[in-house]
Ligand SMILES: Cc1cc2nc3c(=O)[nH]c(=O)nc-3n(C[C@H](O)[C@H](O)[C@H](O)COP(=O)(O)OP(=O)(O)OC[C@H]3O[C@@H](n4cnc5c(N)ncnc54)[C@H](O)[C@@H]3O)c2cc1C
């Protein structure tokens with residue numbers, strides 16, 4: 001029987017140090033720490049943790065290998081079901097997935113599955129795949145590009161990368177079409193460096209390329225080629241175009257200068273490297289008093305980026321309470337530590353400009369929680385006569401993103417939900433034969449790991465489809 | 476890929492380049508644009524597709540040097556490649572037989588109307604093209620447009636070519652002459668488009684404008700290009716860039732266009748310093 005030990009938390013950089021730059025905040029485990037934490041796992045016969053993981057990482061198996069110090073084998077074990085562990089270990093909402101289900105969580109703290117996964121992936125990268133040039137092909141059963149069928153993958157976010165990787169590994173001729181000039185989707189343009197170093201994303205993309213997938217950036221599908229045109233050249237298409245359409249509240253003053261969508265803001269900073277201006281020519285204007293509207297990861301990221309860009313006061317405006325915030329607990333904690341102020345139960349209703357037309361005040365209303373709504377969460381209702389004005393010079397609207405409408409718009413036969421999501425079967429098949437979709441384009445803004453799960457399932461379905469058609473073709 | 480095959484200065488501040496881009500040349504329709512990143516670390520800037528040659532797989536772009544990134548683009552020579560070229564972007568112009576169409580181009584907008592003039596004429600419209608610039612030297616594409624239009628009218632602010640005045644004056648006269656105009660298309664600086672819309676609104680002539688807000692991704696993911704049309708927020712890069720001019724909130728567009736003025740200046744000076752030293756070395 002394993003003795004009861006406290007969960008080992010990763011060491012983090014001090015607040016004073018980390019808010020001055022964009023480098024990663026948590027430092028990860030040392031090998032000794034990893035082994036100690038791994039030994040807390042009791043290797044359940046019927047591991048509940050695995051049920052909480054959307055891609056069913058073989059958690060007890062890999063943790064046991066960590067406990068034995070066999071880190072390279074642990075990495076292989078994880079990669080049997082998860083191609084991007086360095087990313088998932090960092091950004092998965094583990095507390096709602098694998099770790100939520102861990103049996104140790106019933107009486108104490110769950111095993112730090114995510115941190116261990118991150119450790120293993122980092123260890124592998126540093127010791128085995130230090131350079132992209134010597135990425136080893138996994139000893140897969142097929143030689144890359146050994147099959148003649150061609151598959152087009154639209155989007156290079158986690159859904160597209162996973163689908164492309166799996167299909168390339170099976171030997172199909174895969175081409176990824178990405179509309180932006182860089183790959184990675186939200187992993188590159190959304191999630192900031194201090195949470196997910198871009199080097200890691202680049203390596204994962206290199207890995208997928210090393211499996212034989214071709215990547216074509218600057219290719220907006222729908223405009224440059226329609227899905228129907230792709231189908232003439234490719235036997236199957238996977239759409240992983242994400243949820244990149246920023247939502248606005250539609251309140252007066254939202255189009256004033258100084259009001260950003262979180263996407264625009266993060267895009268400028270992460271993708272266009274606005275923090276290097278003018279060596280990088282895309283500017284970003286960040287004022288002294290920043291208000292961020294919303295309570296998800298996107299809001300936390302925007303707030304913490306603002307601090308790092310030199311804002312003096314950063315306030316989160318959220319209409320419910322901290323309990324309802326969709327952001328990861330860990331990120332909320334770090335935002336608070338770094339000095340982000342939370343104005344909860346607060347709803348902006350209008351923005352007022354100064355004489356130059358720049359946003360100067362956010363007019364807000366206080367809220368209280370009323371009766372539960374359809375989602376089961378208590379609906380925020382306005383407190384009468386509670387209006388107040390908050391002085392601001394930058395507002396970042398981070399209230400969510402909808403599925404990218406372009407491909408559905410240009411592909412009328414593609415059936416979508418009212419809210420814009422592409423309708424798919426559990427395997428990821430859309431209303432069009434040969435066309436699959438997954439990730440945020442089908443789910444609405446969700447998670448990295450669910451997008452990867454979708455990419456995986458679709459790859460399997462596409463493989464099945466093409467095997468069948470191979471047979472019919474040979475008849 | 477994306478090699479500059481041909482470059483030509485149309486005047487001191489406007490250049491025309493022909494870039495290799497077969498996939499764009501094949502798909503582009505009038506009214507669409509590209510995003511160019513001339514060199515890594517430059518901005519993503521939107522520029523109208525001023526012409527295509529599907530056989531040779533090239534697109535023509537005419538741009539005015541106004542800031543840092545257009546300055547860099549202009550520094551590239553024939554044979555060099557632009558770092559990134561994305562397109563065609565935006566929703567194509569609606570081309571059908573309307574009857575008589577007045578197409579108005581101001582400044583660098585003159586080049587932007589060329590594909591639309593050609594397409595409108597090809598489907599049987601009577602196309603009266605009105606172009607205007609500050610002076611004779613800044614007038615571009617006159618010959619090309621004359622060849623494609625039923626009639627071409629020219630204005631300059633100082634009277635050095637064509638009529639002295641603004642394109643809007645010419646539009647006013649055209650309407651006053653009693654000619655039945657079925658559609659007006661206006662492309663150019665915001666004040667020009669706004670004045671044209673004010674004129675046509677009175678006469679209830681449908682007017683299409685091509686808006687030029689700031690853009691970033693130009694694929695519908697950032698929202699900086701948002702414009703208010705008929706009281707609704709639209710993303711010009713996907714929903715536009717063409718809209719019903721009578722419904723556009725031009726004041727908001729003007730304000731939003733100016734939001735980076737001060738830092739743009741800094742970027743421009745920075746680029747001039749970089750290019751300046753390089754230019755001297757080469758000379
Ligand atoms: C700021 C931010 C923070 C987040 N934090 C977390 C987190 O901590 N943990 C977590 O699990 N999730 C987080 N998420 C959510 C997560 O990133 C997404 O759920 C996930 O990236 C979705 O993956 P995807 O592959 O479906 O789409 P995306 O990552 O959005 O990728 C889609 C790609 O397709 C491209 N594309 C779009 N249209 C076209 C087209 N027509 N042609 C060609 N290419 C196209 C896009 O440019 C993009 O590169 C966060 C999201 C944001 C915005």
Ligand SMILES: Cc1cc2nc3c(=O)[nH]c(=O)nc-3n(C[C@H](O)[C@H](O)[C@H](O)COP(=O)(O)OP(=O)(O)OC[C@H]3O[C@@H](n4cnc5c(N)ncnc54)[C@H](O)[C@@H]3O)c2cc1C
Pocket residue numbers: 508518520521522523524537538539540541542543544545546583587686687688689690716732733736739740742743
């Ligand atoms: C859909 C679309 C099509 C366009 N087509 C063309 C074209 O065919 N030829 C062409 O020369 N230009 C065109 N433009 C404008 C062009 O994109 C800008 O001139 C360019 O982005 C300026 O980049 P810069 O870095 O050189 O200058 P910046 O430093 O960005 O700007 C310098 C100055 O120009 C102003 N400016 C910046 N962007 C714009 C804009 N979009 N419209 C008007 N003024 C602006 C700024 O306020 C500033 O005063 C188009 C714009 C859009 C949105």
Ligand code: SF4
Pocket residue numbers: 052053054055056057059082088089092094097098099113114117449
């Ligand atoms: S992939 Fe995510 S959910 Fe699955 S085990 Fe790893 S951290 Fe947990």
Ligand code: SF4
Pocket residue numbers: 040041042043044047048049050059060101102103104111113
């Ligand atoms: S549930 Fe927890 S203790 Fe059990 S195998 Fe999974 S991680 Fe280990």
Ligand code: FES
Pocket residue numbers: 689690691692693694695696697698699700701710711712713
């Ligand atoms: S330029 Fe980003 S949404 Fe239009």
